[in-house]
Amino acid sequence: MHDLEISVLNKINSWLQGSYDIDTKKEIKTLLDEKAYIELTDSFYKNLEFGTGGLRGTMGPGTNRINKYTIGAATQGLSNFLLKKYPGEKIKVAVAHDSRNQSDYFAGITAEVFSANGIHVYFFKALRPTPLLSFAIRELGCKSGVMITASHNPKEYNGYKAYGNDGGQFISPDDKMVMDEVSAIKGVEFIKFERVDQNIELITESLDNLYLDKITALSVSPEAIQRQKDLKIVYSPIHGTGITLVPAALERFGFRNVNIVEEQANPDGNFPTVVYPNPEEQEALSLALTKARAIDADLVLATDPDADRVGIAVKDNKGEFILLNGNQTGSLLINYLLSAWEQKGKLTGNEYIVSTVVTTKLIEDIARKRNVSFFETLTGFKWIGALITELQSKKTFIAGGEESYGYLVGELVRDKDAVISCAFIAEMTAYYKDMGSSLYQAMLDMYHEYGFYKEKLVSITKKGKTGAEEIKAMMQRFRTNTPESLGGSKVIRLKDYELGKNTDLISGKSDKLNYPKSDVLQFITADGCIISARPSGTEPKIKFYCSVKTALPDTNKFDQVSLDLDKKIDHIMKDLEV
Numbered sequence: 001m002h003d004l005e006i007s008v009l010n011k012i013n014s015w016l017q018g019s020y021d022i023d024t025k026k027e028i029k030t031l032l033d034e035k036a037y038i039e040l041t042d043s044f045y046k047n048l049e050f051g052t053g054g055l056r057g058t059m060g061p062g063t064n065r066i067n068k069y070t071i072g073a074a075t076q077g078l079s080n081f082l083l084k085k086y087p088g089e090k091i092k093v094a095v096a097h098d099s100r101n102q103s104d105y106f107a108g109i110t111a112e113v114f115s116a117n118g119i120h121v122y123f124f125k126a127l128r129p130t131p132l133l134s135f136a137i138r139e140l141g142c143k144s145g146v147m148i149t150a151s152h153n154p155k156e157y158n159g160y161k162a163y164g165n166d167g168g169q170f171i172s173p174d175d176k177m178v179m180d181e182v183s184a185i186k187g188v189e190f191i192k193f194e195r196v197d198q199n200i201e202l203i204t205e206s207l208d209n210l211y212l213d214k215i216t217a218l219s220v221s222p223e224a225i226q227r228q229k230d231l232k233i234v235y236s237p238i239h240g241t242g243i244t245l246v247p248a249a250l251e252r253f254g255f256r257n258v259n260i261v262e263e264q265a266n267p268d269g270n271f272p273t274v275v276y277p278n279p280e281e282q283e284a285l286s287l288a289l290t291k292a293r294a295i296d297a298d299l300v301l302a303t304d305p306d307a308d309r310v311g312i313a314v315k316d317n318k319g320e321f322i323l324l325n326g327n328q329t330g331s332l333l334i335n336y337l338l339s340a341w342e343q344k345g346k347l348t349g350n351e352y353i354v355s356t357v358v359t360t361k362l363i364e365d366i367a368r369k370r371n372v373s374f375f376e377t378l379t380g381f382k383w384i385g386a387l388i389t390e391l392q393s394k395k396t397f398i399a400g401g402e403e404s405y406g407y408l409v410g411e412l413v414r415d416k417d418a419v420i421s422c423a424f425i426a427e428m429t430a431y432y433k434d435m436g437s438s439l440y441q442a443m444l445d446m447y448h449e450y451g452f453y454k455e456k457l458v459s460i461t462k463k464g465k466t467g468a469e470e471i472k473a474m475m476q477r478f479r480t481n482t483p484e485s486l487g488g489s490k491v492i493r494l495k496d497y498e499l500g501k502n503t504d505l506i507s508g509k510s511d512k513l514n515y516p517k518s519d520v521l522q523f524i525t526a527d528g529c530i531i532s533a534r535p536s537g538t539e540p541k542i543k544f545y546c547s548v549k550t551a552l553p554d555t556n557k558f559d560q561v562s563l564d565l566d567k568k569i570d571h572i573m574k575d576l577e578v
Contacts, residue, residue: 134413
């Protein structure tokens with residue numbers, strides 16, 4: 001036992017002696033017998049906290065794991081927050097879950113704890129996408145909502161996304177208040193687990209239909225879809241919730257040739273056909289690409305388990321399928337929407353576009369050229385959602401997106417929405433095909449017009465307590481020893497979002513960054529490269545976002561210029577010494 005810190009050992013003993021179920025105690029005892037001290041330390045050395053995506057972690061016993069008790073404590077804390085925030089009001093919440101192992105069980109626990117606290121729960125009787133939960137909160141007049149999901153993380157993970165009354169994830173000061181209420185739950189005896197049946201109401205398919213009707217009403221180019229209704233689309237839900245709504249949304253938009261990847265159609269928390277259920281990974285789309293080649297498809301779409309992110313593949317000018325990254329898809333989507341709105345005479349000067357500080361600056365250029373207002377938020381779609389709520393009824397939100405494959409069109413929800421995005425990516429593909437072009441050619445034309453922006457994300461994983469400390473030390477090193485040059489170009493500006501400082505490194509002068517505090521550093525070089533360093537709020541990773549840019553006067557030179565930009569990014573990463 002001497003290999004465990006005393007604080008960890010105390011927590012373990014409190015679980016072994018407390019009112020926890022027999023199976024949980026057995027799991028802990030087995031780990032002790034096996035002297036699995038590293039795993040036990042990681043399971044108990046801290047409490048899971050709300051990050052940019054709520055609560056997320058691997059499943060298992062312990063205060064730093066996703067289990068009945070951490071889910072119960074989160075819900076009890078959230079209940080206490082709601083009861084204090086809305087005294088004397090009838091409080092309603094919505095609860096949904098994805099296809100992960102135990103998601104339905106954890107959703108049931110969440111509903112039971114809410115109900116035991118006198119809160120009315122609208123409960124999705126079967127798995128549904130995250131964006132539908134956001135829609136339900138707004139549509140059903142809820143004060144909050146919870147989605148049980150770990151998004152695109154590996155199968156060992158699960159999580160808990162908490163939402164406010166606008167259908168967006170909690171932001172300051174409410175997020176801190178919820179965290180304080182959760183951390184105030186000092187033991188299992190403070191959690192009300194006793195289900196109150198009359199406080200739980202099942203949500204029916206009528207909400208699906210309302211959502212689909214409202215999505216379809218947003219379509220900008222129905223005539224192009226009608227002419228290209230046989231556009232060949234391959235779709236994979238990667239064993240997730242997308243199967244419940246994406247095919248239906250594509251059908252409502254008018255697409256008649258949607259081919260589902262059958263091997264990945266059934267929801268399954270083991271994600272048996274992929275290493276990671278992440279549409280950012282080529283491996284996760286391999287079955288979809290095989291099908292696409294077999295039928296000579298126009299477009300490949302794949303969504304993550306909770307259907308808030310979408311990855312796509314298109315044919316290049318040689319007829320080979322390539323995956324587009326999140327920056328490319330987001331830029332194309334916003335460029336298409338602004339073109340289509342302009343053609344329809346819908347741009348009044350009151351519209352706006354949003355992206356995040358680590359997303360390509362190409363989106364800003366596209367918006368500015370059409371005199372559409374552009375806003376930039378911190379990383380995490382909750383900030384985009386909060387801005388939409390703030391500007392509601394003042395300005396018209398057209399679309400927003402972030403490099404991590406999350407986009408939103410229209411104001412129906414307050415989170416990234418792969419259901420809406422799939423429908424509009426298909427519409428965009430039909431629009432360009434109707435003009436005798438393709439999505440790939442549209443991308444080349446966009447780079448020719450605005451400049452060739454190329455981005456790369458490099459993620460470094462550092463697991464456990466020691467990993468968290470290493471990441472912290474890495475950020476501290478960059479703060480105190482800013483690189484003098486990156487990729488052969490002098491670093492001329494440092495933006496520190498934690499300190500709220502924007503420093504001109506030539507003059508030494510600083511001004512204020514008007515963002516909430518966030519542990520993000522940005523290095524800007526003399527030739528316009530932007531390199532951002534950011535610890536993940538949901539995974540044991542530090543992420544480096546590299547953005548470089550050059551002109552593309554000749555689209556036939558795309559491949560060569562792309563290679564040159566890759567070399568530039570490699571040079572930058574080498575200079576960072578990570």
